[in-house]
Amino acid sequence: MTDATWHGGAAAVATLTFDVDAETPILASGRAYAGHLMTMSHQAYGPDIGVPRILELLADLGVPATFFVPGWVAEHRPGLAATIVEHGHEVAHHSYSHRAPTAMNAVEERADFERALEVFDAQGIEIKGHRAALWEATQTTLDLVASHGLTYDSSLMGDDRPYVLGVDGRPVVELPVHWSLDDWEQYAFLPSPQIGSVIESPRKVLEMWRAELDAMRHYRCLFNLCLHPFLSGRPSRLMALRELIESAQSYGDVHFTRCRDLADATHADPTLEHRDPPTVTADPAVYPD
């Protein structure tokens, strides 16, 4: 890695990403939840209250971010994607319906993937990258990303630095994620559907993420933070996010960037060889269904 160029000399690169899921993960658990008013309002808080505050916070601190938006959400809130782009941030593909690719067959997944592209195309939003719903990518997912000419995916966990996957001979940059840099595990609570059961203090979360950023500067990693406006848009969580970004800025060696720009830098890095996607062949005699 000595000669790698993707990081542009920074000790760590930080991509702030916001998955604007709104109602979609709940509806994917069962259409009947559409009539559960508390649950729907819990999710609507994300785009309605959380996103404006997040845009204000990012503007305040002068950092760019990437918003992964399901097509269904962009369609049901027509101005949302455009507003994000107008603020200088990236809008990226996060499926149409937020159903997990691993729960769909290839035909269903293709239809869902392409329907989202049509929504963004109709709104004039340029899409360069993709994140699978629930991060549950399949080989079909990567094929769709590559065949539609997107430059990156951000769903896998095979490293904590960007890497290049060879997908049918086409390079797809992977900007890896991880559960420990996601707000869902720390903040999500909803009993029905059950999407989480513990609510941590923003103080604990800030301490943990700051420690990871510090350590990532040691190992020269990608700090790819995944936040959800319906969770991190709450007041004290926003304050913790502000503190985290200010810490990173004070270090002087952390580079904030949009995913698409990091993907471009990674594609241009001559030191990175193509890796195979992480599928595994398992013997049915050893591992039954």
Add this chain to the structure above:
Amino acid sequence: MTDATWHGGAAAVATLTFDVDAETPILASGRAYAGHLMTMSHQAYGPDIGVPRILELLADLGVPATFFVPGWVAEHRPGLAATIVEHGHEVAHHSYSHRAPTAMNAVEERADFERALEVFDAQGIEIKGHRAALWEATQTTLDLVASHGLTYDSSLMGDDRPYVLGVDGRPVVELPVHWSLDDWEQYAFLPSPQIGSVIESPRKVLEMWRAELDAMRHYRCLFNLCLHPFLSGRPSRLMALRELIESAQSYGDVHFTRCRDLADATHADPTLEHRDPPTVTADPAVYPD
């Protein structure tokens, strides 16, 4: 929001609310629990030991509060609601049986809702607002609140400031709640029925709620704290609550009020437009049952 008047100039408004559920959430999980003595005594601790201590604490600190009481509880402990009112606090509607509206049909929900009103009416307790059992409101819930002339509901999560819902042309103030300002997620533990599985330290809870209050002063929000006497009535949790209130009082810019009074101030706020209830139409082709 610049000209909003609901907050009366305070940086944040605080409504301390106590859901006096007693045995009802357990019985709603199965009538057989009535013979489980430990479980019943666990719940009875709330009104029997917790409520008197809470009333003493509130008197000590001079702050008003709102007690959401299921009709069944008021009926089975005849002096309870009157005692709360005599202390200067509000008693509000919290269903009759604590069964979730989303688990009842409209006829059942109406019967349950109106039976509670009859209990309070017979006890001479004036009811102005409502909170759904488990916060699981439906469109029927809002219709019942509006048609019975209540001024507010406190079950939804679409904002962290009061807002006005248009329900069949009638305004209903929503005083939004959130999981992160509820003691259940922090303190509830019971294996059978399973109502929670982690017991946090009051120190962590105090730190988290204090951080949220601080941040809410920044965003000028409603700090709508939801506590349960069978949980927060325990000694060290009461001490943490005392510290929290004293902190808020020391800031000088936090206004404590009853829900009904805040609802009145919100109805009178000329800057708030009516919002639609948060129901969603979901396409069965995208989101199956």
Add this chain to the structure above:
Amino acid sequence: MTDATWHGGAAAVATLTFDVDAETPILASGRAYAGHLMTMSHQAYGPDIGVPRILELLADLGVPATFFVPGWVAEHRPGLAATIVEHGHEVAHHSYSHRAPTAMNAVEERADFERALEVFDAQGIEIKGHRAALWEATQTTLDLVASHGLTYDSSLMGDDRPYVLGVDGRPVVELPVHWSLDDWEQYAFLPSPQIGSVIESPRKVLEMWRAELDAMRHYRCLFNLCLHPFLSGRPSRLMALRELIESAQSYGDVHFTRCRDLADATHADPTLEHRDPPTVTADPAVYPD
């Protein structure tokens, strides 16, 4: 409570109780676990390694304690109960098999209860009190406690001070417990059978229990701590327990006692009226099965 005498003038009374369950809670989940060596050894650690260390710690600090022992455990480890008594502590009844009373009918519960009494009788161990397995007492449990002349039960949660139950006209002292003063919720982890899923730091547990003891001194309560040797017998957890006891001793106003002695003091307290056991009558039309 002004004239109450059960506390003997102490600000708080502390009963250290150890439930020496050994293999019984696991076997009650399924007999097949008998062949799961890790699981059996996990439980055997309690009496084999934990109890001797606990006895040494208590001797060191000069505090008495109460050990609730299932009859099956006393039977399978013949010297165990006698050793505890020889150290000046109390051995009390904790069922024979550690099956929950709420999962047995009255005939089964009686047989289980009396079989334990026979074991202790054969070993010359005098029994004065009882704690239900899993704290899951029924009306039958209280009837058995009263009719066999035991002076107290320690399974319910209706207060945080001792109280007297009237059981068919006979007084039974209840020494109430609570989930927040139990080590199981903080330390237990076992996936199969699933008996817990989070492992907390002894530092957090010490901080939480110390806060509860402090607050209980304010409210003049019973600090009835429930520990399990297979959990709290681990080195750093023992160290935290030592710190907790030393804190309590340093206050000068906390009285450590055995449950039977506290039960006697409670029976002799003229200010305590008999309360009814906490069963509840629930209308099937309101609360279905």
Add this chain to the structure above:
Amino acid sequence: MTDATWHGGAAAVATLTFDVDAETPILASGRAYAGHLMTMSHQAYGPDIGVPRILELLADLGVPATFFVPGWVAEHRPGLAATIVEHGHEVAHHSYSHRAPTAMNAVEERADFERALEVFDAQGIEIKGHRAALWEATQTTLDLVASHGLTYDSSLMGDDRPYVLGVDGRPVVELPVHWSLDDWEQYAFLPSPQIGSVIESPRKVLEMWRAELDAMRHYRCLFNLCLHPFLSGRPSRLMALRELIESAQSYGDVHFTRCRDLADATHADPTLEHRDPPTVTADPAVYPD
């Protein structure tokens, strides 16, 4: 224990163990997960990214360790075991497939056990000890360990010091483990298959493990730490591990060793009597299936 020699005079002995499970625990939950790319990449991170960093860290600090590797993993990553040995560490037996012995019959378990031995034999890796998958050892497991001439097992929890099991007259050293010294309970999170649901801060974990090490020096124990490269290989967790080892080194009385060397010292300790494996006979009349 006064004359025991297994510890060689150290206050505590520390064995750092790494279970290099890679994809096997997931595949054992269902072969279909082989096509879940995120999940496979989550597991592959362990040997691909975590192990090289761990080897570097151990070299840096000059401490030896033991790597428990499933045969399937050694087979699918041909250079892995040899690299570990070349760094001066031990490779030990961790089943072939990572299926739990308690979920296999004796014939299946024997086949799985011996297949792993064949893999290591073909790679020229000398095997001296064994750890059961999920620690779920059976009597068959111990028989296999003894009959294949391995010197130790590390799956049980009957003590926190090494002990000697008599298995058909053959001595097998047990190096006991415990949930509280395992990173899985602190860091593992994966919803499908569900392998964990809470992500703790490395700060909490470091504090807890350091407290246990401190207390184990008091009780002269074995600090047998069980780590997983796919979990503890993440940057801030590695940093916490580094701090923990440095603390232990600074004490001056903690001895780091490989499991096989500790097993030899334990076999040579004349003070240790053979214990029986912890199986239990349970009466079906008391404990039904």
